[in-house]
Amino acid sequence: MNFLRRLAYTLRRLFSRSQSVIAALIIAAFTLAALAAPVLSPPRDPRQPPGLKIVGRQSIGVPQPPTADLRLGTTSEQYDVFHALVWGARNALRLGFVVAIVSAVIGTLVGSISGYAGGWLNGIAMRLSDAFLAFPAVIGVLVFTRLFYTDSPEWMVPPTPIPGLLADLGLNPVMVTLMTFSWMPYARLSNATIQQIKHADYVLAARSVGARPRRILFRHLLPNISAPLIVLMARDMGGLVILDAAFSFFQLGGTVEWGQLLASNRSWLLGANGNPLTYWWMAVPFTVALILFGVAWSMLGEGLNEALNPRSRR
Amino acid sequence: MPPAVLFLLRRLLLVPVTLLIITAALYAIVMLVPPERRAYLYLPPKVNPMDVLADDPLLQSLIEQHHLRDPYPVQYLGWLGRLVQGDWGWSLAARREVLPYILARTPVTVELLLYASLLFMPVGLLTGTLAAARRGSRFDHGVQLITSIGTSIPAFVMALLMMAVFYIGLRWFPLDRISDSSKIVMDTIDFQAHTGLLTIDGLLNGRPDITLDALRHLAMPAFTLAIAQWATVSRISRTFVNEELGKDYITVAHGKGLKQRMVIWRHAVRNALVPILTTSALSVASLVTTLYLVEVLFNFHGVSDVFLVATSQAAQFGTFDPAPALGFAVYTVFIVLMIMLVLDILQVLVDPRLRERFNRS
Numbered sequence: 001m002n003f004l005r006r007l008a009y010t011l012r013r014l015f016s017r018s019q020s021v022i023a024a025l026i027i028a029a030f031t032l033a034a035l036a037a038p039v040l041s042p043p044r045d046p047r048q049p050p051g052l053k054i055v056g057r058q059s060i061g062v063p064q065p066p067t068a069d070l071r072l073g074t075t076s077e078q079y080d081v082f083h084a085l086v087w088g089a090r091n092a093l094r095l096g097f098v099v100a101i102v103s104a105v106i107g108t109l110v111g112s113i114s115g116y117a118g119g120w121l122n123g124i125a126m127r128l129s130d131a132f133l134a135f136p137a138v139i140g141v142l143v144f145t146r147l148f149y150t151d152s153p154e155w156m157v158p159p160t161p162i163p164g165l166l167a168d169l170g171l172n173p174v175m176v177t178l179m180t181f182s183w184m185p186y187a188r189l190s191n192a193t194i195q196q197i198k199h200a201d202y203v204l205a206a207r208s209v210g211a212r213p214r215r216i217l218f219r220h221l222l223p224n225i226s227a228p229l230i231v232l233m234a235r236d237m238g239g240l241v242i243l244d245a246a247f248s249f250f251q252l253g254g255t256v257e258w259g260q261l262l263a264s265n266r267s268w269l270l271g272a273n274g275n276p277l278t279y280w281w282m283a284v285p286f287t288v289a290l291i292l293f294g295v296a297w298s299m300l301g302e303g304l305n306e307a308l309n310p311r312s313r314r
Numbered sequence: 315m316p317p318a319v320l321f322l323l324r325r326l327l328l329v330p331v332t333l334l335i336i337t338a339a340l341y342a343i344v345m346l347v348p349p350e351r352r353a354y355l356y357l358p359p360k361v362n363p364m365d366v367l368a369d370d371p372l373l374q375s376l377i378e379q380h381h382l383r384d385p386y387p388v389q390y391l392g393w394l395g396r397l398v399q400g401d402w403g404w405s406l407a408a409r410r411e412v413l414p415y416i417l418a419r420t421p422v423t424v425e426l427l428l429y430a431s432l433l434f435m436p437v438g439l440l441t442g443t444l445a446a447a448r449r450g451s452r453f454d455h456g457v458q459l460i461t462s463i464g465t466s467i468p469a470f471v472m473a474l475l476m477m478a479v480f481y482i483g484l485r486w487f488p489l490d491r492i493s494d495s496s497k498i499v500m501d502t503i504d505f506q507a508h509t510g511l512l513t514i515d516g517l518l519n520g521r522p523d524i525t526l527d528a529l530r531h532l533a534m535p536a537f538t539l540a541i542a543q544w545a546t547v548s549r550i551s552r553t554f555v556n557e558e559l560g561k562d563y564i565t566v567a568h569g570k571g572l573k574q575r576m577v578i579w580r581h582a583v584r585n586a587l588v589p590i591l592t593t594s595a596l597s598v599a600s601l602v603t604t605l606y607l608v609e610v611l612f613n614f615h616g617v618s619d620v621f622l623v624a625t626s627q628a629a630q631f632g633t634f635d636p637a638p639a640l641g642f643a644v645y646t647v648f649i650v651l652m653i654m655l656v657l658d659i660l661q662v663l664v665d666p667r668l669r670e671r672f673n674r675s
Contacts, residue, residue, distance in 0.1 A: 130328075131335035134650045136599045138606065139643045142621055143340065146639035147347055160347055242468045246607055249470050250618075251625055262470070266611075269474050276478030287471045295466040 013307035020303030026296035034090040041083040051087040051257045053080045063268055063279045073281040075265050085285050088257035092293055095244055095255055096237040098171075099178045104233050106179070107186025108222070114187075115194035116217050126191065129184040137181035137243060141252045144173050149253075174247055174255050178240055185232055193225040227308035235301035238294030245290055258286040318668040325658045329651045336647045337397070340640065341390045349382040354634045355403060356380050397644065403637030408623045412641040416620050421510025422491060423616035423649075426539065427605055428511070429532055433540035434547055439583070439590070441544075442551025446559060447578050457548065464545030469604045473538045473611040480534055487534045489613045496527045535612040542604050543597075550593050554586040587664040591657050598653045602646060617645070 014020050033040065043050045055070060056078045066073040072081035107129075114125030148162045166176060197203070198221065206216050245259025254260055261282070262269065269283045270276055344352065353376040377383060381392065396402075402413035445457040480486045492500075492512060499505075499521070508518050513532070516525030558564065559582050567577045606618040621642045662668050 127331065128335060131332045131339075133596065133599060134332055134647050134654070135336055135643075136603045136606075136646060136650070138603050139646050142625070142639045143343065143636070143643050146625070146636045147344060160351065162346060238466070243603075245468060246470060246603065249607060249610060251622070266474075270478050270482045276482050283474070287474075291467055291471065294468070295462075298462075298466060 010307050014303050017303050017306065019299050020307075023296040023299035023303060026292055027300065030089045030093060030293060030296075033086050034093050037086045037090050040086045041080070043083075051084060051091060052260075053083040054078050055080045063265070063282055066281050072285055075261050075282050076268050077264065079261060081261070081282055081285055084257040084261055085289060088286075088289065091256045092241045092244075092258065095175060095178075096240050096297075099175055099182060099240050100233045100236045102179045103182035103236075104186050104229055107183035108190045108229060110183065111187035111190035112194045112217060112222060112225070115191040116198055116213065116221065118195070122191070125187065129187045132181060132184050135181060137177055138247065138250060138252065140177040140181050141174055141247055142250075144177050145252060149173060172253075172255055174244060174253060178243065182236060182240065185236075186229060189228055189232060190225055193228065194221055197221065197224060228305075231301050231305045231308060234304055235298050238297035242290060242294050258289050262286045262290075318662045321668055322658065322662060325655060329655065332651055333644075333647060337394060337644060338390060340643060341393055342386065344393075344636075344640070345386050345389065349377050351634065352382055353377050353380070354406075355637055357404070357406065402641040402644075405620075405635060405638040407625075407635045408620070408638060412620070412638050415638075416617055416641060416645050419615065419617045419619050422614065423605065423609065423618075425511040425513065425528075426532065426535055426609065426614060426616060427653075429513075429536040430539040430543065430605075433536065434544040437540075438544045438547025439551050442548040442553075443555045443578060443583055443586075445548070445552045446555035446582075447574070449556060449559075454552075457552070461545040461548045461552075464541060465549065469538065469542045469607050470611060472541060473534075473608060476534050476538050477612075488531055489534075491528070491531055491614050492524075493527055493531070496524050499524065531614075535608045535614050538612075539604055539608045543601055546597055547590075547594065550590050551586070554589045554593070555582050557589075558582040558586045584664065588661060591661045591664070595654045595657050598650050598657070601653070602650055617642070617649075 015024070037050075041053070044053055054077070055074055056064065058078050060078060061076060063076050064070070064074040064078070070080060070082065072085065074080055075084075110125050110129070114122045148160050163173075166172065194217075203216060203220060206220050211220075241256055241259075244254045244256050245262065246254070248254030248256075248259040248263035249266070251263075254263070265279075265282055268279050350373055353373040356376045356379070357372075381388060400413055402411070402416075404410075405412050405415070408415060441457050441461075445454040448454050477489070481489060503519070503521070505519055505521070505524075506515070508515055512528035513525045516522060516528060555578070559578075564577060564582060567581050572581075606616075608614070609616040609618045610622060620638050623638075625639075
């Protein structure tokens with residue numbers, strides 16, 4: 001009951017800002033599109049990957065403009081733009097959620113345990129997160145895909161079990177790398193806050209009645225530092241999807257269709273005959289989707305920050 | 315020892331420590347690959363990997379020769395030793411030694427980063443400070459709006475927009491690093507590469523036309539990178555200058571009758587610069603990512619060329635070619651650390667606490 005009342009209070013504070021309302025509406029629209037994707041644009045062949053649908057003959061090789069049938073035309077590979085837009089929302093949300101949650105859990109565990117223990121453990125954990133901060137995620141994907149994913153036939157280069165293992169877990173190399181390189185902000189944040197509050201009186205009280213460190217950490221300290229971590233997760237969502245699209249431009253196998261098709265149609269996006277809007281039906285939907293996705297999540301993050309931060313309470 | 319020197323020494327020491335952690339982690343991942351596959355890393359130069367089958371005796375001899383079945387620490391130290399000696403391996407797909415290839419491309423990347431930084435660092439500091447000084451004004455709201463758009467628009471969208479407007483539409487700026495005519499001039503007139511930076515080498519060789527040409531080619535990529543980073547720097551500056559302006563010493567300065575401009579630039583900004591620089595250090599990795607992305611999109615053949623060529627050709631011919639990826643990873647971490655070190659040096663220059671004691675001793 002108490003929890004529900006607090007949730008209602010937070011939501012009221014959150015939605016007292018018009019920006020947060022807009023952000024939530026945009027995210028709701030993406031979620032609806034993602035959920036309703038099979039209805040909005042049913043895949044033609046259930047055995048094919050669902051995100052891309054080829055319409056028309058591939059030998060045409062030129063983007064086809066929108067018609068009454070194909071609401072947003074096709075890309076140069078004759079992929080249905082509307083189909084990729086709708087199914088891309090599904091992949092974008094899944095990528096964002098999975099990566100944000102996993103990296104938040106990893107980061108919070110690393111940061112809070114080391115912060116509570118202090119001493120050399122803390123030193124090692126923070127050195128480690130500093131080192132990872134110096135490592136751009138693109139490079140991680142590069143190394144990972146180059147090592148484990150090649151098109152070489154098996155008789156030529158001996159295979160590794162890693163891709164199969166990951167596929168069984170429902171993961172792909174991009175997700176794994178993003179998880180590996182997104183936990184540091186959570187670790188730094190939880191580490192700093194835990195160190196601030198670990199000498200508080202209520203921790204001393206809990207310890208004096210014989211609570212074990214694990215209980216203190218998970219029952220007393222973590223709930224108190226969860227608010228900024230949630231804010232960080234909301235802010236990460238958009239950034240992760242945009243980074244994934246950037247991987248597509250590096251030819252490193254981004255997973256969201258928006259970025260994939262933007263990158264593969266790069267030369268078409270600039271238009272023809274000096275008119276950059278010639279093929280607007282490809283460029284506009286995907287870029288707008290990416291920007292809206294990024295802006296909405298960072299606006300929601302701002303709003304959550306205001307709503308959850310006790311210091312900004314009016 | 316004066317505090318500034320101590321501070322820099324501690325920061326310098328972090329470079330090898332971080333490099334050790336990263337290379338150890340990288341090689342731990344490499345170790346997950348079976349030895350027969352890793353043997354491809356050590357194929358003699360110019361051996362076509364397509365001719366080497368999985369059961370080739372050459373692979374077994376390579377495994378023996380490079381101790382590929384030894385425990386991790388032994389192999390890691392061996393690899394590290396070769397890295398230090400400058401043997402970064404051979405790229406099968408690019409048909410080149412990895413390290414010389416990367417080094418040959420470095421000036422291109424440095425030039426781009428240099429001009430972009432000269433744009434976004436001062437301008438970001440300026441707009442952020444002015445926004446903080448006039449908090450709540452129309453200017454402040456405008457800057458906040460533009461910077462939040464700037465941080466939300468992906469760099470590749472910005473790059474595509476730039477190209478659509480200035481390259482396709484207005485035909486003001488070209489792609490690539492230098493035009494073909496300048497390339498021919500450089501080949502014919504015994505052009506000396508003193509610095510590797512074309513804008514400077516053009517002047518040193520007495521050919522301002524080449525400098526101008528290089529600048530014209532730099533314009534779009536440098537501006538794209540600068541806009542993306544300007545928004546970040548401006549936001550950071552606004553936050554910290556704002557924080558300083560709320561402190562007591564600012565009230566004192568105002569009370570002494572100092573002019574607003576003096577209070578802001580001499581007092582608030584100076585103190586804010588330290589946290590601005592430390593916070594900026596956190597976004598260096600994303601700066602480098604954007605830098606590579608911009609290079610790729612504008613056909614600006616910098617360091618990113620190394621992995622782009624390697625990945626595209628390896629994918630095309632189905633070869634296993636991890637040497638350039640590994641080398642590129644190590645090199646990128648090195649670049650990130652060097653940029654962070656420059657930020658640290660700047661911090662020593664602006665932090666009165668570090669500097670003043672240095673002057674007195």
